[in-house]
Amino acid sequence: MNDVVIEAKNLKKYYKMGETIVKALRGANIKIKKGSFVFIVGPSGSGKSTLMHLLGALDHPTGGSVKMDGKEISKMDDWELSMIRRNKVGFIFQTFNLVPSLTALDNVKLPLLTDKRISDEELTARAIKLLKVVGLGHRIYHTPNELSGGERQRVAIARALINNPEIILADEPTGELDSKTGAEIFELMRKMNKEEGKTFIIVTHDTEYIKHNDTVYHIKDGVIKETSKRELEKNGMKGKKEIT
Amino acid sequence: MLRIAMKNLMRNKSRSILALVGLVLGVTTIIALISITVGIDNYVTNTVSKIKGIIVYEKDVSFLPLSRIDEQTIEKIEKIDGVRDVAPRVFVTVMRIDDKGGGISGFKEMIRVYGIDPIRESKTRKGQHPLGSELLRGRWLALGDKYAVILDENIADDYKKTVGSKIKLNDYTFKVVGITKEMGGMIPGSATIPLDIAREMAGIKQNEVTALLVEPDHPEETERIADLIEMQIDGVDAKPTEEYAKQIATVLNYIDALFWIVSSIAVFVAGIGILNTMLMSVLERTKEFGVLKAVGWTEEDIIVLVLSESFLLGVIGAIIGTLSGAIVVEIAKHYLGIPMAISTNLVIYAWCFSIIVGVLGGIYPAWRASKLDPIEAIGVG
Ligand SMILES: Nc1ncnc2c1ncn2[C@@H]1O[C@H](COP(=O)(O)OP(=O)(O)OP(=O)(O)O)[C@@H](O)[C@H]1O
Ligand SMILES: [Mg+2]
Numbered sequence: 001m002n003d004v005v006i007e008a009k010n011l012k013k014y015y016k017m018g019e020t021i022v023k024a025l026r027g028a029n030i031k032i033k034k035g036s037f038v039f040i041v042g043p044s045g046s047g048k049s050t051l052m053h054l055l056g057a058l059d060h061p062t063g064g065s066v067k068m069d070g071k072e073i074s075k076m077d078d079w080e081l082s083m084i085r086r087n088k089v090g091f092i093f094q095t096f097n098l099v100p101s102l103t104a105l106d107n108v109k110l111p112l113l114t115d116k117r118i119s120d121e122e123l124t125a126r127a128i129k130l131l132k133v134v135g136l137g138h139r140i141y142h143t144p145n146e147l148s149g150g151e152r153q154r155v156a157i158a159r160a161l162i163n164n165p166e167i168i169l170a171d172e173p174t175g176e177l178d179s180k181t182g183a184e185i186f187e188l189m190r191k192m193n194k195e196e197g198k199t200f201i202i203v204t205h206d207t208e209y210i211k212h213n214d215t216v217y218h219i220k221d222g223v224i225k226e227t228s229k230r231e232l233e234k235n236g237m238k239g240k241k242e243i244t
Numbered sequence: 245m246l247r248i249a250m251k252n253l254m255r256n257k258s259r260s261i262l263a264l265v266g267l268v269l270g271v272t273t274i275i276a277l278i279s280i281t282v283g284i285d286n287y288v289t290n291t292v293s294k295i296k297g298i299i300v301y302e303k304d305v306s307f308l309p310l311s312r313i314d315e316q317t318i319e320k321i322e323k324i325d326g327v328r329d330v331a332p333r334v335f336v337t338v339m340r341i342d343d344k345g346g347g348i349s350g351f352k353e354m355i356r357v358y359g360i361d362p363i364r365e366s367k368t369r370k371g372q373h374p375l376g377s378e379l380l381r382g383r384w385l386a387l388g389d390k391y392a393v394i395l396d397e398n399i400a401d402d403y404k405k406t407v408g409s410k411i412k413l414n415d416y417t418f419k420v421v422g423i424t425k426e427m428g429g430m431i432p433g434s435a436t437i438p439l440d441i442a443r444e445m446a447g448i449k450q451n452e453v454t455a456l457l458v459e460p461d462h463p464e465e466t467e468r469i470a471d472l473i474e475m476q477i478d479g480v481d482a483k484p485t486e487e488y489a490k491q492i493a494t495v496l497n498y499i500d501a502l503f504w505i506v507s508s509i510a511v512f513v514a515g516i517g518i519l520n521t522m523l524m525s526v527l528e529r530t531k532e533f534g535v536l537k538a539v540g541w542t543e544e545d546i547i548v549l550v551l552s553e554s555f556l557l558g559v560i561g562a563i564i565g566t567l568s569g570a571i572v573v574e575i576a577k578h579y580l581g582i583p584m585a586i587s588t589n590l591v592i593y594a595w596c597f598s599i600i601v602g603v604l605g606g607i608y609p610a611w612r613a614s615k616l617d618p619i620e621a622i623g624v625g
Contacts, residue, residue: 053619056538058538058618058619059619078542078543079542079543082537082540082541082542082543083540083542085538085539085540086539086540086541087540089540091538091539093622097531097534097535097538097622098535099532099535099536100532101251101252101254101255102248102251106248110535110536110539111539111540111541112540113245113248114245114541114542114545114548159539163540
């Protein structure tokens with residue numbers, strides 16, 4: 001099964017909030033194949049972001065295992081996790097999270113800026129190429145506040161691709177965008193998935209972006225169930241944020 | 245990395261400038277105080293203590309080259325019992341030789357030039373060495389010499405002059421008539437010219453001189469004669485040259501102590517300034533450091549980034565501080581009229597100070613930034 005890029009087994013994440021313990025994930029299982037384009041949906045507070053953090057080597061689980069490329073990452077120390085993030089993961093955030101003082105180019109270069117294996121010329125060339133791929137060839141030297149929301153998210157996508165990652169994790173990537181721009185961003189991500197074969201794991205509340213044959217995982221009560229767009233529609237989950 | 249660090253500093257310019265104030269003040273004080281102290285020290289050891297006898301100067305003058313004495317005082321002092329000879333001196337500071345020099349840190353073109361009265365001088369020195377040093381070539385100054393100069397061998401060698409050459413001191417061209425042995429000391433050269441020209445160059449009135457050198461009949465009476473001069477002549481101070489040098493040395497010791505106090509205060513203030521600035525800047529950029537960590541930066545990478553920023557503050561502080569220190573030294577040079585220079589060692593010391601303080605002030609903020617939890621820092625729900 002070497003085409004499984006990431007696999008979580010019996011994944012648990014508990015948060016201590018003073019006296020009470022919040023059980024965000026209570027034994028979640030997920031297995032994602034290389035090159036797939038999958039969605040994660042679920043009500044607010046159901047643990048979607050928590051799952052993304054654990055899959056993306058940003059956090060340590062309370063229990064269970066996460067295997068990336070067959071390697072157990074759940075017990076790694078902070079430095080090893082940094083290396084996993086640098087080499088294997090790309091993040092796309094709801095709020096873009098670009099560095100305001102830096103140009104689009106520098107923002108895209110950021111993940112590999114401290115990596116001595118790649119020269120600055122090579123890194124710059126790669127970043128420019130990616131900015132062109134995401135349609136920002138004419139905005140290379142703009143800073144984030146000179147860019148529209150959609151353009152910022154394109155920069156973020158280019159940044160997520162700079163390290164040629166195994167998986168790209170996008171947590172509500174269109175949450176701050178209008179539906180037309182959101183659709184463009186999804187189009188771009190699908191293109192990267194098809195043309196570059198990149199694995200995308202996307203958290204979204206907007207079911208309108210999900211196609212009928214996409215794989216969809218539904219998180220509820222801290223566990224994951226595989227579902228589909230049809231079933232979601234049947235259960236009445238619409239393109240609105242659910243408040244629990 | 246340094247480029248990114250620089251950009252980060254430029255983001256909040258006023259805060260960066262605030263952080264620099266402490267550093268710049270520190271570096272400026274270090275450079276200015278030391279250069280001025282060393283300058284005065286050299287000047288005094290070279291001018292005064294080399295000559296045995298009594299130095300007479302304007303009462304309560306703050307600094308010897310600023311002293312003005314009426315020429316008639318010479319005769320008055322000559323009449324005092326136990327005084328053998330009195331010789332006038334006019335001090336001139338030359339900063340340009342053959343139109344070169346005048347830069348910030350040039351010992352090279354700065355020499356001490358004395359105006360002397362050849363007749364009185366030869367009496368005082370018993371017709372031997374007007375500056376206490378041996379004549380190598382040519383002759384001493386004589387009555388009627390106008391644009392004539394005696395150089396010491398240092399200057400003669402540096403500017404390739406021999407007896408008969410021309411040399412331009414500030415705006416005046418002189419003919420070299422004699423060359424003496426060097427006098428030693430830190431300031432590498434001296435020259436002697438006739439009194440009248442010296443007055444003109446120093447901008448002193450025709451009947452005035454800077455100071456008088458008095459030689460007593462008996463060396464053991466030096467102190468008594470000095471006291472006598474002070475009592476009998478109005479408006480002058482008279483000190484045995486040795487005592488005068490000692491007095492200056494005491495003042496210099498105070499300046500030295502002051503230097504260390506100011507230095508340590510500067511370290512403290514500058515350090516706190518950098519610490520505060522960097523800490524504020526780090527806390528303000530919590531989210532940003534979270535992003536850096538999320539995209540794969542290690543704790544070490546972040547420490548390096550923050551330390552680069554404080555290191556840059558140190559370097560900028562050093563540059564500005566060195567420049568402003570140099571300006572202070574220039575001003576001091578102008579007002580005191582004595583040669584001063586900023587030595588390379590001093591600049592190195594001040595730079596080390598600034599950079600070390602900068603980096604030290606960045607350590608805690610860097611550590612704080614590196615320990616930020618990326619998830620909390622980014623704050624996504
Ligand atoms: N750092 C934390 N400390 C305490 N509780 C937390 C923390 N992070 C998340 N939680 C809790 O864990 C649960 C899951 O949170 P998570 O952010 O994963 O939800 P989500 O599905 O991403 O929600 P949303 O759709 O609103 O983004 C929530 O009840 C949340 O309050
Ligand atoms: Mg979330």
